[in-house]
Amino acid sequence: xxxxxxxxxxxxxxxxxxxxxxxxxxxxxxxxxxxxxxxxxxxxxxxxxxxxxxxxxxxxxxxxxxxxxxxxxxxxxxxxxxxxxxxxxxxxxxxxxxxxxxxxxxxxxxxxxxxxxxxxxxxxxxxxxxxxxxxxxxxxxxxxxxxxxxxxxxxxxxxxxxxxxxxxxxxxxxxxxxxxxxxxxxxxxxxxxxxxxxxxxxxxxxxxxxxxxxxxxxxxxxxxxxxxxxxxxxxxxxxxxxxxxxxxxxxxxxxxxxxxxxxxxxxxxxxxxxxxxxxxxxxxxxxxxxxxxxxxxxxxxxxxxxxxx
Amino acid sequence: xxxxxxxxxxxxxxxxxxxxxxxxxxxxxxxxxxxxxxxxxxxxxxxxxxxxxxxxxxxxxxxxxxxxxxxxxxxxxxxxxxxxxxxxxxxxxxxxxxxxxxxxxxxxxxxxxxxxxxxxxxxxxxxxxxxxxxxxxxxxxxxxxxxxxxxxxxxxxxxxxxxxxxxxxxxxxxxxxxxxxxxxxxxxxxxxxxxxxxxxxxxxxxxxxxxxxxxxxxxxxxxxxxxxxxxxxxxxxxxxxxxxxxxxxxxxxxxxxxxxxxxxxxxxxxxxxxxxxxxxxxxxxxxxxxxxxxxxxxxxxxxxxxxxxxxxxxxxxxxxxxxxxxxxxxxxxxxxxxxxxxxxxxxxxxxxxxxxxxxxxxxxxxxxxxxxx
Amino acid sequence: xxxxxxxxxxxxxxxxxxxxxxxxxxxxxxxxxxxxxxxxxxxxxxxxxxxxxxxxxxxxxxxxxxxxxxxxxxxxxxxxxxxxxxxxxxxxxxxxxxxxxxxxxxxxxxxxxxxxxxxxxxxxxxxxxxxxxxxxxxxxxxxxxxxxxxxxxxxxxxxxxxxxxxxxxxxxxxxxxxxxxxxxxxxxxxxxxxxxxxxxxxxxxxxxxxxxxxxxxxxxxxxxxxxxxxxxxxxxxxxxxxxxxxxxxxxxxxxxxxxxxxxxxxxxxxxxxxxxxxxxxxxxxxxxxxxxxxxxxxxxxxxx
Numbered sequence: 013x014x015x016x017x018x019x020x021x022x023x024x025x026x027x028x029x030x031x032x033x034x035x036x037x038x039x040x041x042x043x044x045x046x047x048x049x050x051x052x053x054x055x056x057x058x059x060x061x062x063x064x065x066x067x068x069x070x071x072x073x074x075x076x077x078x079x080x081x082x083x084x085x086x087x088x089x090x091x092x093x094x095x096x097x098x099x100x101x102x103x104x105x106x107x108x109x110x111x112x113x114x115x116x117x118x119x120x121x122x123x124x125x126x127x128x129x130x131x132x133x134x135x136x137x138x139x140x141x142x143x144x145x146x147x148x149x150x151x152x153x154x155x156x157x158x159x160x161x162x163x164x165x166x167x168x169x170x171x172x173x174x175x176x177x178x179x180x181x182x183x184x185x186x187x188x189x190x191x192x193x194x195x196x197x198x199x200x201x202x203x204x205x206x207x208x209x210x211x212x213x214x215x216x217x218x219x220x221x222x223x224x225x226x227x228x229x230x231x232x233x234x235x236x237x238x239x240x241x242x243x244x245x246x247x248x249x250x251x252x253x254x255x256x257x258x259x260x261x262x263x264x265x266x267x268x269x270x271x272x273x274x275x276x277x278x279x280x281x282x283x284x285x286x287x288x289x290x291x292x293x294x295x296x297x298x299x300x301x302x303x304x305x306x307x308x309x310x311x312x313x314x315x316x317x318x319x320x321x
Numbered sequence: 322x323x324x325x326x327x328x329x330x331x332x333x334x335x336x337x338x339x340x341x342x343x344x345x346x347x348x349x350x351x352x353x354x355x356x357x358x359x360x361x362x363x364x365x366x367x368x369x370x371x372x373x374x375x376x377x378x379x380x381x382x383x384x385x386x387x388x389x390x391x392x393x394x395x396x397x398x399x400x401x402x403x404x405x406x407x408x409x410x411x412x413x414x415x416x417x418x419x420x421x422x423x424x425x426x427x428x429x430x431x432x433x434x435x436x437x438x439x440x441x442x443x444x445x446x447x448x449x450x451x452x453x454x455x456x457x458x459x460x461x462x463x464x465x466x467x468x469x470x471x472x473x474x475x476x477x478x479x480x481x482x483x484x485x486x487x488x489x490x491x492x493x494x495x496x497x498x499x500x501x502x503x504x505x506x507x508x509x510x511x512x513x514x515x516x517x518x519x520x521x522x523x524x525x526x527x528x529x530x531x532x533x534x535x536x537x538x539x540x541x542x543x544x545x546x547x548x549x550x551x552x553x554x555x556x557x558x559x560x561x562x563x564x565x566x567x568x569x570x571x572x573x574x575x576x577x578x579x580x581x582x583x584x585x586x587x588x589x590x591x592x593x594x595x596x597x598x599x600x601x602x603x604x605x606x607x608x609x610x611x612x613x614x615x616x617x618x619x620x621x622x623x624x625x626x627x628x629x630x631x632x633x634x635x636x637x638x639x640x641x642x643x644x645x646x647x648x649x650x651x652x653x654x655x656x657x658x659x660x661x662x663x664x665x666x667x668x669x670x671x672x673x674x675x676x677x678x679x680x681x682x683x684x685x686x687x688x689x690x691x692x693x694x
Numbered sequence: 695x696x697x698x699x700x701x702x703x704x705x706x707x708x709x710x711x712x713x714x715x716x717x718x719x720x721x722x723x724x725x726x727x728x729x730x731x732x733x734x735x736x737x738x739x740x741x742x743x744x745x746x747x748x749x750x751x752x753x754x755x756x757x758x759x760x761x762x763x764x765x766x767x768x769x770x771x772x773x774x775x776x777x778x779x780x781x782x783x784x785x786x787x788x789x790x791x792x793x794x795x796x797x798x799x800x801x802x803x804x805x806x807x808x809x810x811x812x813x814x815x816x817x818x819x820x821x822x823x824x825x826x827x828x829x830x831x832x833x834x835x836x837x838x839x840x841x842x843x844x845x846x847x848x849x850x851x852x853x854x855x856x857x858x859x860x861x862x863x864x865x866x867x868x869x870x871x872x873x874x875x876x877x878x879x880x881x882x883x884x885x886x887x888x889x890x891x892x893x894x895x896x897x898x899x900x901x902x903x904x905x906x907x908x909x910x911x912x913x914x915x916x917x918x919x920x921x922x923x924x925x926x927x928x929x930x931x932x933x934x935x936x937x938x939x940x941x942x943x944x945x946x947x948x949x950x951x952x953x954x955x956x957x958x959x960x961x962x963x964x965x966x967x968x969x970x971x972x973x974x975x976x977x978x979x980x981x982x983x984x985x986x987x988x989x990x991x992x993x994x995x996x997x998x
Contacts, residue, residue, distance in 0.1 A: 050861070051833075051861035051862070051863050051864065052832045052833065052860070052861045052864070053831055054861075150733075151732075151733045151734065152732075174859070177858065177859055177887075179732060179733065179887075180731075180732025180734070180735070180887075180902075180996075181732065181889055181992050181993055182993055182996065183732070185948055185949055185950075185993070188949065189949055192931070192932055192949070193932065196932070206859065206860070206861055206865075207888065208862055209890060209987075209989070213950075213951035213952070252873075252877050268869070268870065269869070269870075269873045269894075270893060270894055271893050271894055271895060271911075271913060272896060272911070272912075272913060273913065309862050309866075312862050313862060313863055313866060316863045323800065325800055325802075326797065326798055326800070329794055329798050330798075332794075332797075333783065333786065333790070333794050336785075336786060336790060337783065337785055337786070340785050341785065527784075528777065528779035528780065528781055529781050529783055531742075531747060531777040531779065531781050532775065532777055532781030532782070532842075533781075533798075534747045535745045535746065535747050535770060535773065535775040535777075536770060536795070536799060537767055537768070537770045537798075537799070538798055539767075691747065691767075692747055692748060692749055693747050
């Protein structure tokens with residue numbers, strides 16, 4: 013028994029000349045909720061597909077749920093669950109028929125499956141709609157059903173590819189409760205998302221840019237240790253003019269409008285007072301600045317900027 | 322109405338057709354393949370029927386009859402079995418289609434005036450059997466006539482009535498002359514109805530229609546812009562098909578080229594409007610394709626007189642064929658190619674096609690609403 | 695503050711389902727308004743009606759004081775619309791798409807050359823004019839959609855979930871484009887399923903089940919929210935949540951990563967919350983009142 017659900021070293025995948033994943037190494041602990049973040053086209057999907065045994069790596073080595081990535085990809089598939097952004101549910105089948113179908117694919121024992129279904133239907137709201145067609149369900153319910161379809165065969169690890177796009181916040185909370193619940197039962201959860209506030213709920217996250225791993229660790233630790241500089245919320249009566257001035261001021265890394273306020277990222281070791289002092293008089297008089305805890309989004313954007321330079 | 326917007330739509334549609342291999346195949350390759358396929362593989366005249374002959378008589382008389390069979394272009398002797406059992410197996414295995422058995426007393430019978438031969442055909446191929454029957458009768462009666470002439474002297478030997486049939490406009494009864502005009506109509510039906518039926522449905526399916534209807538574009542402009550490229554492709558196909566028919570297959574063209582262009586325009590208007598109406602109504606490419614196959618292509622194939630003469634269909638089907646635009650187009654095309662008909666002679670056909678075109682175009686434009694349902 | 699689009703008592707039903715339930719809202723001119731809510735809240739329906747491509751059952755809708763039902767086709771020239779699904783032609787290049795919409799809106803001559811050039815620069819698509827739209831990344835597609843929606847210099851821009859499924863960097867860039875437009879005087883209405891996107895707008899409308907549940911200026915809404923929101927960090931968030939839910943003393947209790955968010959009436963003081971926690975033998979020292987996020991606001995209002 014290893015303590016790691018995923019352990020890869022120098023994982024690499026090329027498509028022609030294009031290196032989609034460039035010597036990536038990381039571990040995911042058993043029972044952990046691991047968030048995998050990155051811009052579109054950074055190599056997230058390619059990595060997930062390699063880990064799920066759907067795509068053979070061009071180089072490197074690794075194990076997923078104890079099986080070798082290169083040689084035992086079929087064994088990996090029996091021990092994991094996968095739920096993608098575009099749910100793999102059949103719209104013209106009912107809730108129950110979808111569950112039955114996936115139970116069939118994973119060769120589940122009939123009695124075990126019946127018991128599982130009972131459990132699902134009593135514990136979740138899907139019990140009320142078991143005979144309804146998937147096409148008639150709200151997005152949140154479909155999401156949950158897709159998750160249940162992916163976990164009913166008791167996988168050791170589950171991969172979720174942008175599972176909560178467009179779901180209402182309540183359903184999203186509920187969905188995350190289910191994910192936490194899985195993690196408590198020692199199921200490893202590997203999730204990608206564009207909602208960076210959601211990523212805060214992960215035990216650990218990794219950020220991937222241009223096929224390379226840029227950061228890995230606990231969200232709070234990363235925000236403290238990896239964020240270059242500090243973020244301020246700037247209130248002003250003249251947001252646009254102030255933004256124009258701040259963008260050219262020395263020591264300012266980034267300025268964005270945020271509703272009626274500005275968010276300004278200062279470079280390390282720059283005092284906010286000095287920056288505000290550099291503003292012309294008529295702007296300076298209405299400006300106040302308060303420090304913000306950088307969000308994961310701030311970190312994400314800062315790391316992207318580093319990557320580009 | 323803005324010609325600028327019509328042109329914008331037409332140009333966009335053109336680029337899309339040129340970039341889509343499937344559309345290109347449908348528009349240009351498919352018509353050519355169709356013409357060659359029909360013209361070479363399917364001939365309506367049955368010739369060179371594989372035949373087996375048993376000659377029990379084996380006399381000069383029987384050999385003379387056999388010669389008449391094998392010298393005709395209709396029968397080819399493939400086999401000379403020795404027994405009827407052997408003949409049966411030849412037919413069963415499909416080696417021959419026809420068996421001719423000349424009995425041992427053939428010569429005696431001839432002299433007594435009561436000879437007969439037996440012709441066996443594979444009735445599962447009804448067409449060939451029909452032709453065999455006709456050709457056999459013809460050959461046998463010619464044989465009879467020549468024997469009469471021999472025995473009575475030429476002067477006396479005339480049959481009381483001689484049917485003097487002449488085939489005008491297609492003196493050799495060449496089936497390609499008959500097929501190629503029909504094929505042109507079929508190709509234009511495919512192009513008009515099938516391709517046009519996909520154009521609006523595709524925009525709904527791909528989600529591009531939502532943006533299109535949020536602009537000041539008018540339904541008439543959309544229709545004209547969308548159909549203009551298909552009209553031009555249709556005319557190119559017409560020239561292509563006519564060229565292949567005339568040059569490669571030697572089909573005569575005796576009419577006026579401008580009249581041909583005019584009729585093709587009328588017909589394309591009808592076909593395109595039907596396709597467009599289907600597209601506007603169904604909003605899904607798959608459904609549109611199926612419906613246009615059922616409502617345009619099949620009637621255009623079966624009920625237009627392309628292969629099967631309308632006059633020999635049951636009354637009800639004949640009535641139905643009245644609303645198949647292909648019927649009028651084919652009749653006009655045959656007139657133009659083979660008979661050198663003038664526009665004046667083809668006026669009823671022209672009016673029928675125009676009526677179809679305007680009714681369906683109007684329906685399609687009314688039916689199209691710039692709203693999401 | 696003038697009103698760009700004024701919606702009054704708007705109703706729209708799809709068979710039995712009510713998509714918009716007597717909705718009224720004034721979209722202020724020359725501002726960015728965010729229409730926020732989950733899928734199925736009615737955002738797309740409202741935007742489609744405002745774009746004039748969907749009929750409504752009852753109610754009234756006006757643009758700059760003129761009723762929609764009167765000669766709407768002419769008004770379409772004043773609107774730039776970007777549907778939720780990529781509405782451009784994937785088999786046409788960037789340039790061909792822009793040209794097509796320029797043609798449709800009758801933008802010609804020098805004006806056209808200048809505007810196309812400016813939009814390509816503005817959206818940073820100028821290096822990609824020859825690329826097929828289908829081969830662009832998600833963020834670039836959205837920028838192309840925006841460029842095409844702007845080709846006729848509309849007064850009002852309607853954007854249906856342009857940032858959905860777009861990564862955070864592209865999302866931030868997209869917003870920057872919106873601010874630039876807004877600065878130039880364009881009215882922008884943008885819908886989003888991301889609650890936090892309400893905060894970026896000058897004005898927000900929070901929708902749930904075809905109704906408006908809150909609207910106003912985002913910062914004010916957060917600061918003056920009608921309920922108090924507390925956060926309690928804990929290692930056993932799920933268990934604590936269930937325990938507190940059973941107490942039934944709070945308006946709602948929700949899980950937020952490794953903490954629990956407690957929503958109460960404002961009259962319910964922090965001390966009272968602590969008392970409840972202590973009676974449940976929960977550690978209460980780290981309890982903290984917070985400025986609610988839009989997600990808190992949505993959950994509090996839609997469950998109330």
